[in-house]
Amino acid sequence: MDEQPEVRASDGDRESAARRLRLAVEDGSLDFTEFDDRLGLAFQAVTRRELDHLTADLPPAAPAATGMVAPLPAAVPRWLRLGWAVWGAAAAIGVVSWVVASVQAACPLEFWPKDLLGPGLVLLIVTVVAARRREAPGR
Structure with a gap:
């Protein structure tokens, strides 16, 4: 059993997860319905573990996507x-x-x-x- 308490997610963590989900829908890994469901859960997430669970089954982000400039x-x-x-x-x-x-x-x-x-x-x-x-x- 994990002895460390779960770390609470920040707004930045939620935004990062949302960005990762957007990339997944853009590359076809997620359909729009699943994207919408996961995005709602991402903004309701309390811990980082919940956010990790939402993106765990997605392929790694493309190298070009990780070096993006801020919008x-x-x-x-x-x-x-x-x-x-x-x-x-x-x-x-x-x-x-x-x-x-x-x-x-x-x-x-x-x-x-x-x-x-x-x-x-x-x-x-x-x-x-x-x-x-x-x-x-x-x-």
Whole structure:
């Protein structure tokens, strides 16, 4: 019998298990139903042993998958994510307004929401630069 108490799982442990399950469904080791079931159990897990049990029968992750860079939202400052949200809302409102105006005019109008592409490009450049600075060694 194991004499050491079970170690409680952290949010990071649960996220790691969820990432491993996502990789398994991407490579076809799990179907979507089993993925959904296991993902729910992963976020309900209390101990690391429970998480290990959910991934024990999966093949090892591919080497390319283990060296993945953190997803962009984790590397981007909050103010930039807010900027993207505002830009996305403005773009969505602009496109919807253009569609409504074009339908009422009985012919398509010039696509004026294209004017938001410039600010979007600037926002993209700033986002990439900020993400690379955060990922730089020594930070």
